[in-house]
Amino acid sequence: MSGRPDDTVGAGLILVAAGRGTRLGAGRPKALVPLGAGTAAAPVLVHALRGALRCRAITDVVVVAPPDEAALAEVAASVRALDDRRRDRVQVVAGGAERSDSVAIGLAALPQRVGVVLVHDAARALTPVEVFDRVVHAVHSGHPAVTPAVAVTDTIKQVRSGPTGVETVVATLDRSRLRAVQTPQGFLRETLERAHAALRGGPGGSEGGDAAGDGLPTATDDCGLVEARGGRVTVVEGSPRAMKITTPHDLEVAAAWLATGEDGRERP
Ligand SMILES: Nc1ccn([C@@H]2O[C@H](COP(=O)(O)OP(=O)(O)OP(=O)(O)O)[C@@H](O)[C@H]2O)c(=O)n1
Numbered sequence: 001m002s003g004r005p006d007d008t009v010g011a012g013l014i015l016v017a018a019g020r021g022t023r024l025g026a027g028r029p030k031a032l033v034p035l036g037a038g039t040a041a042a043p044v045l046v047h048a049l050r051g052a053l054r055c056r057a058i059t060d061v062v063v064v065a066p067p068d069e070a071a072l073a074e075v076a077a078s079v080r081a082l083d084d085r086r087r088d089r090v091q092v093v094a095g096g097a098e099r100s101d102s103v104a105i106g107l108a109a110l111p112q113r114v115g116v117v118l119v120h121d122a123a124r125a126l127t128p129v130e131v132f133d134r135v136v137h138a139v140h141s142g143h144p145a146v147t148p149a150v151a152v153t154d155t156i157k158q159v160r161s162g163p164t165g166v167e168t169v170v171a172t173l174d175r176s177r178l179r180a181v182q183t184p185q186g187f188l189r190e191t192l193e194r195a196h197a198a199l200r201g202g203p204g205g206s207e208g209g210d211a212a213g214d215g216l217p218t219a220t221d222d223c224g225l226v227e228a229r230g231g232r233v234t235v236v237e238g239s240p241r242a243m244k245i246t247t248p249h250d251l252e253v254a255a256a257w258l259a260t261g262e263d264g265r266e267r268p
């Protein structure tokens, strides 16, 4: 870790949008599914990109798109249509099989001048700019890996599956110490690069995606990869508006926020 980045240096954004959207079941990649009605209507990815570009610290963007030709072309056309002077600093690349593959592809494509990297799910399309700003500020303040998070409001039980598939409760977890993590997650570039190198069998890692080397599944978020190497992850306040559009119900909620102007974004 080399300490704080120069405060005047901007941040790069990896917007991962290459998922299939199986749980949404819209018959097309989730990033390309229309969200909103009338003048607010745009693909999920476009909402996410416009939202992220409200963060003035972002200077460079890599959109990691679904790998098929038609989807790539549609994403590239959306980028060309962006009303933002940073449009020329937005690249589109084809994603990989798993989210972590897509992040690694995006990271490799980010220009070397970028020393601070944000990784954001296109599926968290209505994330307020304040969340981006808090994450960037924390990295600039010397925190090498940062995640936004919200408190858990349900009582959370740990369960085990019996031989017949029926689940029984093993324990009730201490909710006051649990957080649901969101994106954008922010990193010093070298912290993220080392975490991904380890995932792929580099120094400190293990081949096959078992980042912690303990037989547990690969971490589903990038801060998890840092944790698995014993790195420190700092938590900043997230937002309910940064919820991930995963199911048809989530899409309805997001559309309702847009319809009522309650998308959590500042109005001019
Ligand atoms: N191979 C993958 C898988 C996921 N993602 C992205 O990672 C984010 C979080 O993933 P999720 O919401 O789970 O999206 P999907 O993988 O598309 O959803 P599902 O599991 O329902 O197919 C999304 O913006 C998704 O596009 C990606 O870029 N590349």
Ligand SMILES: C[C@](O)(CO)[C@H](O)COP(=O)(O)O
Pocket: 099, 121, 180, 181, 182, 183, 220, 221, 222, 244
């Ligand atoms: C990165 C993430 O959005 C943080 O909550 C989440 O881990 C993505 O997981 P998914 O299972 O790929 O949706």
